[in-house]
């Protein structure tokens with residue numbers, strides 16, 4: 544039986560389903576497997592498996608409290624809404640350069656890999672426990688849409704997503720507000736993303752309300768999200784010629800450190816990967832950390848790659864836990880210092896196999912134009928950050944996290960062509976159903992009271 548512990552070391556070990564249902568650990572930490580499995584002897588067994596089969600074989604190592612037949616069905620269902628037969632196709636752009644396309648899911652961004660699965664895990668849990676669940680989140684973009692599409696139409700669930708009215712892109716709003724599903728509530732609040740976020744925090748702080756409605760949060764730290772993301776690294780690694788595998792560096796556009804952490808965990812499980820490059824936009828807390836050893840809070844500057852506009856990289860705590868030798872007491876000290884002072888300076892910071900790059904808004908359109916000219920490939924603004932520099936002597940896989948069609952203005956400015964996608968075109972003729980609310984906890988609570996399942 545695989546068990547999961549909090550990085551902060553002050554909670555009971557949980558089983559997979561419990562850790563997934565809990566999300567953030569009660570001590571404020573993030574769940575990790577008690578011991579990482581060693582996959583080095585199993586890699587042969589994974590050879591040639593299709594995406595969903597590989598995902599099942601990988602997840603069953605962790606989800607030991609779900610009956611294998613049930614788990615297989617949950618996993619298989621999670622990848623049926625992807626429009627590409629390979630789910631995560633690996634495309635070669637140049638002799639040592641590949642791009643791993645992670646945007647063929649229903650909302651055209653990589654978050655679908657985890658949130659389709661999470662939606663099905665929630666549905667399974669509702670059925671097993673004979674309980675309903677109400678999922679609540681605030682979004683400035685991709686996460687809300689992916690969470691909605693993970694749960695839409697699922698019996699026993701309702702999802703409420705808050706976003707700042709008039710401040711998300713029109714396409715993103717349509718992805719949330721044009722689903723036609725009766726269990727989906729797109730709440731356009733009058734205020735900024737931070738207003739929505741702070742209202743949400745207060746609502747989650749209200750224990751009675753929270754347990755009364757069986758509220759669950761959508762956020763990037765859920766254990767199931769990280770594990771689901773390990774699979775596309777493994778799938779891509781298995782597609783490389785054997786001679787290239789040990790030499791590969793994954794280049795990952797990241798904000799919260801969620802995406803790249805999954806690849807790193809796989810490496811820690813014995814999959815020989817040379818390293819990872821963390822590609823940030825101008826919100827560069829991770830770039831500064833990996834180049835200077837100092838983790839320092841900055842202001843958020845809205846960018847052309849908005850899904851990486853973060854202040855704190857919440858999943859970084861999982862890497863930190865390992866780099867501090869799994870010493871939860873030390874980890875609590877570091878997190879406490881960072882919380883009170885906004886900075887932590889590591890003595891002899893061991894960056895392991897990580898390197899980092901940073902890309903400003905001024906650079907993004909030029910990179911999109913160069914990648915288009917050199918390889919005939921259209922990269923979205925997030926993916927463009929990962930193309931900033933490429934060492935042709937090294938085998939690189941760039942993770943492409945969103946379809947360029949989600950960001951038509953930036954692409955048009957860069958290459959004079961506006962990309963389209965049939966999924967997004969179809970949304971343009973569907974009526975928007977959104978609920979406009981003041982950004983106050985009272986108004987949001989009243990709405991949930993009236994519509995929760």
Ligand SMILES: *Cc1c(COP(=O)(O)O)cnc(C)c1O
Nearest residue numbers: 685797798799801802850944945
């Ligand atoms: C969320 C998102 C990212 C950043 O993912 P992390 O979990 O922060 O690493 C990058 N690109 C796109 C398109 C996203 O939606």
